[in-house]
Amino acid sequence: MQSCGLLSNSCLFDLAAKLIWKGGEDVYGAGKKDIATLYEYWLFFKFLELLQEIVDIVPKDISDLIEATDDGLSLRLKQGKTIPLKGVYDAGSRKINIRFAYNRAFSGKRDYPDSGSWTTALRPDYSLSFWPFGITEEDAELQELIVHVHFDAKYKVANLWDYLNPDSEEILNEEKKENRKGLYKNADLLKMHAYKDAIRRTGGAYVLYPGEKTLTKRGFHEIIPGLGAFPLRPSKRDSGVGELKAFLLEILDHFVNRASQREKMAFRTFAIHKDPPESKNQIRESLPETFHNNRGLLPDETFVLVGYYHSEQHYEWIKRNRLYNFRMGAATGSLVLDEKTVSASYLLLHTKEEKRSGALWRIVSRGLSVFSKEDMIKKAYPHPTQDHYLLVQVEPVSDPEFQGVVWDFKRLSGYRAGRASAFPFTSSLTEFMQCKIS
Incomplete structure (x- = not known):
């Protein structure tokens, strides 16, 4: 067990003696002093003092904590009250x-995108x-766009360092034996994980305890998401608050960085989940697995250009040079250079009177x-008529999932009949695979 005997030397007891606490029954019930609750209250004031140093806190919010009474001061601080x-x-x-909150309850069973916990209700200190x-x-x-960071006060923490640094098989085996008996000595660590995983938009969860060692674990490369512990001791000489202050300043500096990975991940989460998935956006056809060169092959974000070749001579030129050409300029039939077109990964070719194609x-x-035009002549392009062309370099698909497959490209939303059938257009791989015939 790690605990602290320094509370008797803390100004916390001076404060407790001079103030009448609303919720004092939490501390002095049955004539006994609840040291763990005193430690929790002391941490509240250390947090408040720390935040006043680095943040412009509205003064009236602080003054609301203390109210005058006939016989002294009454402190509005009670466990379970936000x-x-x-x-x-x-x-x-x-x-x-x-927003700094003491005893804030995060409601449970909340559907996305509502705030709170998506499982049970939780209330960090x-x-x-x-x-x-x-x-x-x-x-x-x-x-x-919001991130929550939670802290729990733990006056007594069992084997905290061991469970945050399980560097041996013996510790893990011992933990398993204890779990089978219904004992969970790492309950504090598990609770931090519960805060992190259950409360939406939580960036970190940390234990505050009157010990000696600081530990922070990063989920990825940046300061958050993370888990860990900070030692804060009610001592006039070295309370340990400096490390917590440095940590909070690093978090604030992280939020100032507009190019952080967390900021990108938050946007991607918003973009992906802001709307429920549509039933039509499902693919159960065979596709290349998303590893190595195909790691970014996400059907909704992978695009297929559909292009037209004029003759067998034109197609032979494409195969020989491994180049495909588009018209450029404002004329009808020119390629539209939008984001989907420029980032396309595949090209499906078809020609006159074809109803389906496997030329991927x-x-x-x-x-x-x-x-x-001169460049095209040097490449032996048959009968160039435009002054300039846009070209992409291509190669035959080698993925077995695409071998021998034919697509009914006329079912694609971008296809136009008649003369416009020769105009290039772009389709997502999701829509494209839904037009697969064989």
Whole structure:
């Protein structure tokens, strides 16, 4: 067990002696002092003191904590009662809203994108919430722009360091034996994981305890998401609050960075989940597995260019040079250079009077190249008529999932009948595979 005998030297006891606590029964019930609760209250004031140093907290929010009575001061601080404090961190280039809450309850069984927990209700001791200035907290939740970081006060923590650093098979085996008996010595660590995994938009969860060792574990490369523990001791000499302050400043600096991986991941989460999946966006056809060169092959984000070749002579030129040409300019039938077209991974070719095609090619060039009429003549292109062309470099598809497959390209939404059937267009791989015939 790790505990601390320094509380007797803390100004916390001076504060407790001078103030009448609303919720004092939590601390002095039956004439006994609840040291764990005193430690929890002491941490609240250390958090408050720390935040006042780095954040512009609205003064009236702090004054609401203490009220005058006939015989002294009454402190509004009671376990189980939410006490929120709000402020703004101004980094110059970006402002961040901060909400500090003591005993904030996160409601359970909430459907996405609602705030709270998607499983059971949870109530960390302290929660810090960060979101951009200029948007409400509610909208920040809906747009994946808010991040919560939770802390739990643990006056006594059993074997915390061992469970955060299980460096031997023996520790894991012993833990398994204890679990079978219904004993969970790593319950504090599991609770941090519960906060992190269950409460939506949680970036980290940490234990605060009166010990000696700091430990932070990063989920990826940046400071959040993360789990860990910070030692804070009620001591006049070295409370350990400096490490927590440095950690909070690093988190704030992380939020100022607009190019962070977390910011990208938050946007991707919002973009993917803002709408429920449509039943038509399903593929159960064989596709190349998404590893190695195909790691980014996501059907909704992989695109197929559908192009036209004029003659067998033209197609032989394509196969020989492994190039395909599009018209450029504002004329009808020219290639539209939108994001989907430029990033297309495949090219399906068809010709006059074809109803289906299996001529699928992989686009291997990193973009489109401009060739002049003279360049095309040097390449022995048959009968060039345009001053300039756009070209992509291609190669035959080698994936076995695409071998011998034919597509009914006329069913694609971008296809146009008549003379417009020769105009190039782009389709997602999802839609494309739904037109597979064999």
